[in-house]
Amino acid sequence: MKLVVQKFGGSSVRDAGRIRNVAGIIAETYLAGNQVLVVLSAQGDTTDDLIEKAREINPRASRREMDMLLSTGEQISIALCAMALEAMGLPVISLTGWQAGMRTSNTYSDARIKKIDQERIRRELDKNKIVLVAGFQGINRFGDVTTLGRGGSDTSAVALAAAFGADLCQIYTDVDGVYTTDPRVAPNAQKLEEITYDEMLELASQGAQVLHNRSVELAKKYRVNLEVVSSLERKPGTKVKEVVKMEKSSIAGVAKDTSIARIAVVGLEHSPGVAFRVFSLLGKARINVDAIIQSIGRGQSKDISFTLPRSDVEEAVRTLEASKSDLNFDHITVEDKIAKVSIVGAGMMTTPGVAAKMFEALYDANINIQMINTSEIRVSVLIDEQDAAAAVRAVHDKFFGDEG
Amino acid sequence: MKLVVQKFGGSSVRDAGRIRNVAGIIAETYLAGNQVLVVLSAQGDTTDDLIEKAREINPRASRREMDMLLSTGEQISIALCAMALEAMGLPVISLTGWQAGMRTSNTYSDARIKKIDQERIRRELDKNKIVLVAGFQGINRFGDVTTLGRGGSDTSAVALAAAFGADLCQIYTDVDGVYTTDPRVAPNAQKLEEITYDEMLELASQGAQVLHNRSVELAKKYRVNLEVVSSLERKPGTKVKEVVKMEKSSIAGVAKDTSIARIAVVGLEHSPGVAFRVFSLLGKARINVDAIIQSIGRGQSKDISFTLPRSDVEEAVRTLEASKSDLNFDHITVEDKIAKVSIVGAGMMTTPGVAAKMFEALYDANINIQMINTSEIRVSVLIDEQDAAAAVRAVHDKFFGDEG
Numbered sequence A, B: 001m002k003l004v005v006q007k008f009g010g011s012s013v014r015d016a017g018r019i020r021n022v023a024g025i026i027a028e029t030y031l032a033g034n035q036v037l038v039v040l041s042a043q044g045d046t047t048d049d050l051i052e053k054a055r056e057i058n059p060r061a062s063r064r065e066m067d068m069l070l071s072t073g074e075q076i077s078i079a080l081c082a083m084a085l086e087a088m089g090l091p092v093i094s095l096t097g098w099q100a101g102m103r104t105s106n107t108y109s110d111a112r113i114k115k116i117d118q119e120r121i122r123r124e125l126d127k128n129k130i131v132l133v134a135g136f137q138g139i140n141r142f143g144d145v146t147t148l149g150r151g152g153s154d155t156s157a158v159a160l161a162a163a164f165g166a167d168l169c170q171i172y173t174d175v176d177g178v179y180t181t182d183p184r185v186a187p188n189a190q191k192l193e194e195i196t197y198d199e200m201l202e203l204a205s206q207g208a209q210v211l212h213n214r215s216v217e218l219a220k221k222y223r224v225n226l227e228v229v230s231s232l233e234r235k236p237g238t239k240v241k242e243v244v245k246m247e248k249s250s251i252a253g254v255a256k257d258t259s260i261a262r263i264a265v266v267g268l269e270h271s272p273g274v275a276f277r278v279f280s281l282l283g284k285a286r287i288n289v290d291a292i293i294q295s296i297g298r299g300q301s302k303d304i305s306f307t308l309p310r311s312d313v314e315e316a317v318r319t320l321e322a323s324k325s326d327l328n329f330d331h332i333t334v335e336d337k338i339a340k341v342s343i344v345g346a347g348m349m350t351t352p353g354v355a356a357k358m359f360e361a362l363y364d365a366n367i368n369i370q371m372i373n374t375s376e377i378r379v380s381v382l383i384d385e386q387d388a389a390a391a392v393r394a395v396h397d398k399f400f401g402d403e404g
Helices: A016-031 A046-057 A063-087 A119-126 A152-163 A197-205 A213-221 A274-284 A310-322 A354-364 A385-400 B016-031 B046-057 B063-087 B119-126 B152-163 B197-205 B213-221 B274-284 B310-322 B354-364 B385-400
Strands: A003-008 A035-040 A092-095 A102-104 A113-116 A130-134 A137-139 A145-147 A168-173 A194-196 A226-230 A238-241 A253-257 A260-269 A292-294 A301-309 A331-335 A338-344 A371-375 A378-384 B003-008 B035-040 B092-095 B102-104 B113-116 B130-134 B137-139 B145-147 B168-173 B194-196 B226-230 B238-241 B253-257 B260-269 B292-294 B301-309 B331-335 B338-344 B371-375 B378-384
Touching: A003 A016, A003 A152, A016 A035, A016 A063, A016 B046, A035 A063, A035 A119, A035 A152, A046 A063, A046 B016, A046 B063, A063 A092, A063 A130, A063 A137, A063 A145, A063 B046, A063 B063, A063 B092, A092 A119, A092 B063, A113 A152, A119 A130, A137 A152, A152 A168, A152 A213, A194 A197, A197 A213, A197 A238, A197 A253, A197 A338, A253 A385, A260 A274, A260 A310, A260 A338, A274 A292, A274 A301, A274 A310, A301 A310, A310 A331, A338 A385, A354 A378, A354 A385, A378 A385, B003 B016, B003 B152, B016 B035, B016 B063, B035 B063, B035 B119, B035 B152, B046 B063, B063 B092, B063 B130, B063 B137, B063 B145, B092 B119, B113 B152, B119 B130, B137 B152, B152 B168, B152 B213, B194 B197, B197 B213, B197 B238, B197 B253, B197 B338, B253 B385, B260 B274, B260 B310, B260 B338, B274 B301, B274 B310, B301 B310, B310 B331, B338 B385, B354 B378, B354 B385, B378 B385
Parallel strands: A003 A035, A003 A168, A035 A130, A092 A130, A102 A137, A168 A226, A194 A238, B003 B035, B003 B168, B035 B130, B092 B130, B102 B137, B168 B226, B194 B238
Antiparallel strands: A102 A113, A137 A145, A226 A238, A253 A338, A260 A301, A260 A331, A292 A301, A338 A378, A371 A378, B102 B113, B137 B145, B226 B238, B253 B338, B260 B301, B260 B331, B292 B301, B338 B378, B371 B378
8 A cells, every 4th residue: 555645835734625525535545545645724714814913913923923823714614624534434534733743843833743643643644544634833842833934844845755755745736736937927938847955045045936945855864755736737747856857958947036035235345254253144044045146355345245135134134234343344234126937857967058048049039137146056146036037938939939 | 010901802902092901901900009800702693703704614614623713813913912012011911721721521613611721821920921711612632622611711711710729700791791681671771789509590590691500600609709890981880799788679689581382292101211312312412401391291292391592492493303213202292482581589588579579570561371391599580572671670679679
């Protein structure tokens, strides 16, 4: 008997009809003779509604109490979905994060899964039950409820698949797989049959919102057999694996991220350890810095720029300003009308001229590149936000269009 | 330092403003130098909304999954209220039923509190924190979430007060105490300064909705110093205790219950054990039967009538019909347009003529009595539902009016 882990996101369970649909997919998998372990997110806007309730009472509520509040969303989903499966006459049990043995670090609102106590889930699977687990949540060593931060339910699903040695981990979403780029931006985007962990990871980090990179990292580490598939249409999704068969194109996709900003710390002292001090301060404030550019020092001063999520800008500026006298800089500038467009592909490093082809596409489209940043399987450019969609179309057409 | 347990019902925490108000009451108690242990219900209509969500998916969902679903309501309340206290700069922690060590029996949806593991709450109180506990819920020996059934949060509060030897247990509601009858029915109803556990118990069982009788039973058993008080107005409430000072009137109050129905099982065999078989069947189906009347047998057959909550009628009829051939009765009749009006008073048994005074009031008001049922400190009559309000006013005026 095979063990299948299935994860359904918030839009897949947003109302009674969608929950029945999800129950149908689970039932089909179970009745085909598999053990089924399911991870669910909170319904539709539930999490946002709860956050709004909290803000109304205390905009600076502690993360512990936020986790206590938000974890109810997934608990509601598992109970309702269990009821839908009960209505079909199937044996099912729902488990919260703590009941499922999801042990996490102590950091509220952004906890890491440390281990999974398998006993309870094993017992229920052995009883031939479909097991529904609340995603996004766990319990720390104080016996307190924690949540896993962004992409938490994907991470819950992959962690469970790894711990229980699942044969397959299916991530159901409202898209039917991973595309060469966002189909809403470039209508000729193509669905990928397969993609490597590394490519998926770069796409996820670069703004493709199909899977969160934490879950892909975990899947890569434990070689979890991952699949991105639609909960709304019954058709093949995209398989994420270690090695994929040769594709015609040298790149897997084009991603855009318009949720970033750039901060420049201007007029820093030109002495050793300055960069270290800046980024250790930001690290302590739990701000995720993306690309970093340091200008070549002129005379006694230099500038350091970095990109980061827009939602972290306020906290980053506060953190830096609080240490202004210590860091000894002149001033800070914030640019948030920017976007990052990236191409990702495992074959890139062995195919000469990939980056040049991207730059040519942007040049032809008359789009100015502010910054370039590369990894072994990715090339990213920073451009004006207003050029983002045009840039994606131009680059995508260059690689995947008739001329590609 | 005194330990005060405070319980706030659903209407007391229904929105952000009400939660702030509740936080103000808690803060005041804490800042006066008390340890404060708080029990909260789900906000306003939250529980009903969740039940509606469940019904839409599966009207016959298992009780286990209903408990999983409904327990989120109280969890939301404690988190939000903790945030309101955090906003006031006070040390506070919220705990779910399982975190608070509320160990219950295994019966889902109607669990009994078996014991309270005190360690976690003690530790938090010792850290000088205000502790907020989710009412209505606990955990059974399978590690599953249970709920306590009707009046559950009152029961949670009284159980905590008993376990921790609280100096005072305050039940905050949207009324400001216990009245001689429902002020909406009889505007001249008077607030009682004090009432005995037994009187409160009879009033609660007879439809006065201030306190659930399970919580009063528990308070009586452990001599918990109980007080019913308004969360909206700062004025004295009603104290519930073992013995109260002599009151002018021989009765404490008049209650009415319009949520009942009467079932008659007609044409039962006139043989021993018939009543036993009927009521053990209903007991197994967890139906709470109130008053029972058995007609004097005529010839070979007899009738048995009983009152029960209207919400249980369907289940009771189904249960009885399923055993029709075994019980060997002719047919069942259901009467649900009835009401029960009761007078309650600890002094009743030592004051002759109390029952007669009640019957006189009903006779003067031209209200027909269908059935009479009495306890040591209570007289109840079954009447037409349409006469209920008039009956309450007539009886209340007789005992508490100018002529009383």
